[in-house]
Amino acid sequence: MDTPSELTERYHVTSHIARGGMADVYEGQDTLLNRKIAVKVLHSQYSSDEAFVKRFRREAQAAANLTHPNIVGIYDWGQAQGTYFIVMEIIEGRSLRDVLRSEGALLPRRAVEIAAETAAALSIAHQAGLVHRDVKPGNILLAKDGTVKVTDFGIARAWDDSQELTKTGAVIGTATYFSPEQAQGAAADARSDVYSLGVVLYETLTGRPPFTGESPMAVAFQHVSAEAPPPSSLNPDVSESLDAVVTKALRKDPAGRHQSAEEMRQDLLAVLKGDPVVVAPIVPAAAAAATTQMMPEVPPPTVPPDEVYRQIEEEPPSQMPFIITAFALLVGLAILMFFLFRLAGGTGTEVVVAPIPDVTNFTQVAALERLKADGFVPNPLFETSDTVEPGVVIRTEPPGGSETEVGSIIDVFISSGSEEFPVPPVIGQNIDDATQLIEDAGLSIGQIETRPDADFQVDVVIEQSPAPGVEVGAGTPINLVISSGPEVIALPDLAGMSERDAVAQLTGLGLKFSVNEEFSDEEVFGNVIRTQPEAGIDVLSGDTILLIVSKGPEPVEVPSLLGLTESEAQIALDELGLVLNVSNSTQPVGDPVQNGLIVNQIPLEGNIIDAGDIVTVTLGEYQPPPTTTTLLPPTTTLPPPTTTTVP
Numbered sequence: 001m002d003t004p005s006e007l008t009e010r011y012h013v014t015s016h017i018a019r020g021g022m023a024d025v026y027e028g029q030d031t032l033l034n035r036k037i038a039v040k041v042l043h044s045q046y047s048s049d050e051a052f053v054k055r056f057r058r059e060a061q062a063a064a065n066l067t068h069p070n071i072v073g074i075y076d077w078g079q080a081q082g083t084y085f086i087v088m089e090i091i092e093g094r095s096l097r098d099v100l101r102s103e104g105a106l107l108p109r110r111a112v113e114i115a116a117e118t119a120a121a122l123s124i125a126h127q128a129g130l131v132h133r134d135v136k137p138g139n140i141l142l143a144k145d146g147t148v149k150v151t152d153f154g155i156a157r158a159w160d161d162s163q164e165l166t167k168t169g170a171v172i173g174t175a176t177y178f179s180p181e182q183a184q185g186a187a188a189d190a191r192s193d194v195y196s197l198g199v200v201l202y203e204t205l206t207g208r209p210p211f212t213g214e215s216p217m218a219v220a221f222q223h224v225s226a227e228a229p230p231p232s233s234l235n236p237d238v239s240e241s242l243d244a245v246v247t248k249a250l251r252k253d254p255a256g257r258h259q260s261a262e263e264m265r266q267d268l269l270a271v272l273k274g275d276p277v278v279v280a281p282i283v284p285a286a287a288a289a290a291t292t293q294m295m296p297e298v299p300p301p302t303v304p305p306d307e308v309y310r311q312i313e314e315e316p317p318s319q320m321p322f323i324i325t326a327f328a329l330l331v332g333l334a335i336l337m338f339f340l341f342r343l344a345g346g347t348g349t350e351v352v353v354a355p356i357p358d359v360t361n362f363t364q365v366a367a368l369e370r371l372k373a374d375g376f377v378p379n380p381l382f383e384t385s386d387t388v389e390p391g392v393v394i395r396t397e398p399p400g401g402s403e404t405e406v407g408s409i410i411d412v413f414i415s416s417g418s419e420e421f422p423v424p425p426v427i428g429q430n431i432d433d434a435t436q437l438i439e440d441a442g443l444s445i446g447q448i449e450t451r452p453d454a455d456f457q458v459d460v461v462i463e464q465s466p467a468p469g470v471e472v473g474a475g476t477p478i479n480l481v482i483s484s485g486p487e488v489i490a491l492p493d494l495a496g497m498s499e500r501d502a503v504a505q506l507t508g509l510g511l512k513f514s515v516n517e518e519f520s521d522e523e524v525f526g527n528v529i530r531t532q533p534e535a536g537i538d539v540l541s542g543d544t545i546l547l548i549v550s551k552g553p554e555p556v557e558v559p560s561l562l563g564l565t566e567s568e569a570q571i572a573l574d575e576l577g578l579v580l581n582v583s584n585s586t587q588p589v590g591d592p593v594q595n596g597l598i599v600n601q602i603p604l605e606g607n608i609i610d611a612g613d614i615v616t617v618t619l620g621e622y623q624p625p626p627t628t629t630t631l632l633p634p635t636t637t638l639p640p641p642t643t644t645t646v647p
Helices: 050-064 096-103 108-127 190-206 216-225 240-249 261-273 285-290 305-314 320-348 364-373 431-440 499-508 566-576
Strands: 011-019 023-030 035-042 074-080 083-088 093-095 140-143 148-150 353-355 377-383 393-397 403-405 409-415 420-422 444-451 461-465 471-473 477-483 488-490 512-518 528-532 538-540 544-550 579-582 587-589 598-602 614-622
Touching: 011 035, 023 083, 050 074, 050 499, 050 512, 074 499, 093 096, 096 140, 096 190, 108 140, 108 148, 108 190, 108 261, 190 240, 190 261, 240 261, 364 377, 364 393, 364 409, 431 444, 431 461, 431 477, 499 512, 499 544, 566 579, 566 614, 587 598
Parallel strands: 377 409, 444 477, 512 544, 579 614, 587 614
Antiparallel strands: 011 023, 023 035, 035 083, 074 083, 093 140, 140 148, 353 403, 393 409, 420 471, 461 477, 488 538, 528 544, 598 614
């Protein structure tokens, strides 16, 4: 079925953005708050599938509880006109998939920045007990301001939820990016997301994923059995440290990878800083087993000891000391000859001295040509400058106007433009530490805002602009948002609200939620019965509120009403919350004892029905058997006797 342009009175769909495996994403308008939104709408063929609907609903509930600058925010979810939808933050920008398709491989620094911010988002999800399970370029959005946003936690599952739809043995994800354990149908954890992020980083650096094949099965087989070449073999700009990070993330054994997204993020930040990243080698299984012994076993050398010593003995002595000595003697001889020549012929040789032309503010080409024309040897050097345009001469040494020997080397300092500094990551830092990091990087503190946040302590940075890793000029102000701690909130009374409205109100207040269901005769199906804590209690933003939602009245087992009078049946059904209906017609019975008693009922005894349902009964009506008449043979009427009178 086509998605309606007006899902509800509040949400209107305006245009189609993208299509995924389970849902379509549209741009829309929230008419209540007058803002643009993204609406994810479940495909119509899945709307009637209870399992898919449950997964879709869980996506909204799980993602709504994740609050982080690198995670797409969830505002609302609901059902309208036979379709289910989720209302999300709309991101102005492109997906990493679209960027890679149009531009190919990115510069290593930008690739690392994207991966580091993605790892930050995954780290928050992992701390909440959620595994993304489908990390890929299509789920990584790049906003116009450079911020990275991770979306589509639609197949994430809680680690401790044994009733989750996606159980061990079910492969969910995209073959190009899922981990070896996912390819084999094994359980996925945070390290599976690390592997998938490693695949994404590999593709961002090289322009192609590490494994390709004619079918998803062929790709999955390579994830399990093949080793990818290092990114530097395809892109020579990839550093050794970055090679090490990618290689570690792509290890087949989860125990050999980064054990968390945060650990991988720290390695990526070290790469951005230029610090070396040391990755421990893979420990073979045999060596790992040996560590359980009292004394570790040392593997035998690949070359016998006597052979090693023999090679050392046969190796010829180094010629380097002789070469260095000979070179030093030649240099010394050349210097001596130079001075002897000057002493011998100095009186007859005239040294030509000339003023150095002032080429300050000349372009590089013009300055070098002028110095050459005047008989000097220019040596171009570059340095940063905030006042001189790139390619223009700042100064010379010796300076212009001074005199020196013609043919001398003149150092020409040329502007390379303003020096740019990468913005340091300060989210999670105390404001004092963040200020020090920013000033140490040659930048300045801009506007500082304060906002309640349940996930960060007081005076800890929760947002920064520009984003970490972006290169800016010296002294650029960095705007910060710091936490004022959790906000104290009086829990509103949600009883009687629909579950969707209650969730929307809690999310708007910065509260998390979980849902339990129970039967209720007072509240209709889907409405909130009560909350824990109770309404009016002070809670902190970020706290989890338990919603007790009605499943409607508890089902009732139909009792036997046969042999009861109408009044007795009425009493019995009233106690169970059922409605008695007496049929207008009666059923003939031959036993006078059953006259006026119930002789039939629908539904029958033992059936399970809902409270308020009707039970129809039929009363018996006694009808006596018909009387029997005995037939006698016909009688013959004799004529009266004749009387004879005797005279």
